[in-house]
Amino acid sequence: MSDILQQLAEVLEQRKGADPDSSYVAGLYGKGLDAILKKIGEEATETVMAAKDGDPQQIVYETADLWFHTLVMLAQQGLGPDQVLDELARRFGLSGLEEKANRKQ
Numbered sequence: 489m490s491d492i493l494q495q496l497a498e499v500l501e502q503r504k505g506a507d508p509d510s511s512y513v514a515g516l517y518g519k520g521l522d523a524i525l526k527k528i529g530e531e532a533t534e535t536v537m538a539a540k541d542g543d544p545q546q547i548v549y550e551t552a553d554l555w556f557h558t559l560v561m562l563a564q565q566g567l568g569p570d571q572v573l574d575e576l577a578r579r580f581g582l583s584g585l586e587e588k589a590n591r592k593q
């Protein structure tokens with residue numbers, strides 16, 4: 489797995505239980521799941537708008553914001569990037585149609 493995803497996941501774990509005023513992530517945890525999900529929605533919209541504008545730097549910036557907030561959501565739910573990467577690895581090599589067929593079972 490990407491080193492930075494692993495390192496970031498570890499920091500996100502460390503922020504659990506921290507004073508909400510002590511950091512951005514601790515503050516998000518303190519606000520609860522709905523606040524985290526709201527950020528994901530906002531960052532997804534900003535990513536879409538960046539892609540429509542076609543500015544490569546902005547697309548990367550907004551996608552990083554989206555990934556980051558998704559990682560916060562995973563951590564809040566007791567999950568991490570490992571599980572998502574494992575799922576992508578499981579799908580790798582399957583065609584889209586095979587993956588779709590698997591979902592129906």
Ligand SMILES: N=c1c2ncn([C@@H]3O[C@H](COP(=O)(O)OP(=O)(O)OP(=O)(O)O)[C@@H](O)[C@H]3O)c2ncn1[C@@H]1O[C@H](COP(=O)(O)O)[C@@H](O)[C@H]1O
Nearest residue numbers: 496499500503510511512513514515527530552553556557
């Ligand atoms: N990668 C990030 C990261 N990406 C984005 N952000 C924050 O996510 C927010 C993005 O939201 P917006 O673009 O809407 O900006 P904003 O208006 O300032 O957002 P709000 O504060 O109003 O929600 C900003 O506050 C960014 O600073 C991040 N905050 C933290 N990290 C990582 O998380 C680690 C832990 O962060 P702390 O808990 O703050 O120490 C840090 O060491 C970083 O590695």
